[in-house]
Amino acid sequence: MTAQPQRRPNLKLGAKTEPASKQRLRLWLRLLRTSRAIEAELRERLRVAFDMTLPKFDVMAALQRRPAGMTMTELSRFLMVSNGNVTGIIDRLAAEGMVARRPHEEDRRATFVHLTPKGARQFATMAKAHEAWVNEILGNFGDQEIRTMIALLNTPGFKSNRSSATTHQEARDVR
Amino acid sequence: MTAQPQRRPNLKLGAKTEPASKQRLRLWLRLLRTSRAIEAELRERLRVAFDMTLPKFDVMAALQRRPAGMTMTELSRFLMVSNGNVTGIIDRLAAEGMVARRPHEEDRRATFVHLTPKGARQFATMAKAHEAWVNEILGNFGDQEIRTMIALLNTPGFKSNRSSATTHQEARDVR
DNA sequence: TCATGAAATTTCATACTTGAAATATCTCTA
DNA sequence: TAGAGATATTTCAAGTATGAAATTTCATGA
Numbered sequence: 001m002t003a004q005p006q007r008r009p010n011l012k013l014g015a016k017t018e019p020a021s022k023q024r025l026r027l028w029l030r031l032l033r034t035s036r037a038i039e040a041e042l043r044e045r046l047r048v049a050f051d052m053t054l055p056k057f058d059v060m061a062a063l064q065r066r067p068a069g070m071t072m073t074e075l076s077r078f079l080m081v082s083n084g085n086v087t088g089i090i091d092r093l094a095a096e097g098m099v100a101r102r103p104h105e106e107d108r109r110a111t112f113v114h115l116t117p118k119g120a121r122q123f124a125t126m127a128k129a130h131e132a133w134v135n136e137i138l139g140n141f142g143d144q145e146i147r148t149m150i151a152l153l154n155t156p157g158f159k160s161n162r163s164s165a166t167t168h169q170e171a172r173d174v175r
Numbered sequence: 176m177t178a179q180p181q182r183r184p185n186l187k188l189g190a191k192t193e194p195a196s197k198q199r200l201r202l203w204l205r206l207l208r209t210s211r212a213i214e215a216e217l218r219e220r221l222r223v224a225f226d227m228t229l230p231k232f233d234v235m236a237a238l239q240r241r242p243a244g245m246t247m248t249e250l251s252r253f254l255m256v257s258n259g260n261v262t263g264i265i266d267r268l269a270a271e272g273m274v275a276r277r278p279h280e281e282d283r284r285a286t287f288v289h290l291t292p293k294g295a296r297q298f299a300t301m302a303k304a305h306e307a308w309v310n311e312i313l314g315n316f317g318d319q320e321i322r323t324m325i326a327l328l329n330t331p332g333f334k335s336n337r338s339s340a341t342t343h344q345e346a347r348d349v350r
Numbered sequence: 351t352c353a354t355g356a357a358a359t360t361t362c363a364t365a366c367t368t369g370a371a372a373t374a375t376c377t378c379t380a
Numbered sequence: 381t382a383g384a385g386a387t388a389t390t391t392c393a394a395g396t397a398t399g400a401a402a403t404t405t406c407a408t409g410a
Contacts, residue, residue, distance in 0.1 A: 022319045023318070030328045031209065031324075034206065038207075066241050135196040141327075142199070149206075149324075150205055
């Protein structure tokens with residue numbers, strides 16, 4: 001589309017004359033590839049080192065921040081996955097003795113899930129390795145670059161912020 | 176860990192005194208949340224508007240860039256998913272008449288997959304909407320921010336660049 | 351040429367994921 | 381306080397995803 005007869009060679013950076021729409025698309029594709037690559041690497045390492053899957057690790061990471069536990073819905077919102085999904089992961093983690101369900105006192109619809117002592121120990125070990133891996137994978141980023149990236153990603157640049165609950169939780173949990 | 180007795184209130188940005196390791200972890204989590212949110216939004220819109228899934232859309236997008244087709248392995252590498260995964264998605268797309276398999280002339284182990292005319296038409300429609308959605312979702316990012324982000328994401332900041340094949344292909348396909 | 355190892359694909363078991371439907375419980379209002 | 385609507389969870393069918401094993405074909409050196 002928009003068949004440009006001839007393209008003037010770009011002087012500095014490539015694609016400087018591209019419409020913003022194409023630029024944003026390019027950014028999204030780059031973002032997606034980057035996070036997929038990192039995710040794949042972390043999944044592989046978790047599997048080899050701890051026989052652990054990424055979804056289960058994510059759930060344990062969420063629970064670790066909340067000794068009192070979280071409800072299924074809180075987990076689902078925080079991890080941005082469907083509620084039915086959480087059920088299955090918790091089932092498997094519970095079968096391994098990593099987490100346990102506890103009925104919610106005030107609301108009989110809800111269930112609290114929390115790490116067992118065994119789960120907490122296991123997570124502590126994995127978290128240490130995980131942080132080191134991330135540090136290694138993102139190793140070539142300098143302090144300034146990291147700060148810039150985080151700041152950019154934090155800009156309210158997304159029309160669709162479907163995780164308002166998330167924001168609340170993060171605000172509450174920030175230490 | 177590193178129990179800091181009391182935290183001096185940060186003057187400018189938060190977490191400025193954090194070790195680089197924690198910073199990188201934070202960046203990764205932010206990156207992951209961002210791309211998950213965008214992915215969820217795009218998935219939902221594709222589903223509602225075109226009854227299309229994201230994985231199938233991704234495959235069609237890859238094939239659209241290569242009229243001559245791609246082998247299963249090329250697809251698998253480009254999309255960063257397992258080879259067995261591609262088989263299933265292609266099976267379903269082929270059943271819908273969106274793509275077709277063609278035997279590789281020189282290598283009887285390989286198979287070429289390409290968009291059918293119907294698939295190409297369908298993808299053209301979806302791609303237009305998809306680009307508009309991305310443009311909308313990333314709408315609050317200005318030109319400069321986008322360029323900065325792309326540049327940062329392009330920095331060879333990742334030790335684990337498992338997709339060397341990808342790089343080749345992208346280099347070849349850049350227009 | 352023949353054996354051996356590498357590469358492309360499919361198949362398989364298992365796990366993850368979604369969206370929708372089904373249940374159970376809660377909340378709030380008429 | 382009954383009952384309508386909202387919320388929390390589970391269940392379900394279908395699709396997605398992985399890693400390993402099995403098959404087929406290729407490539408290469410003895």
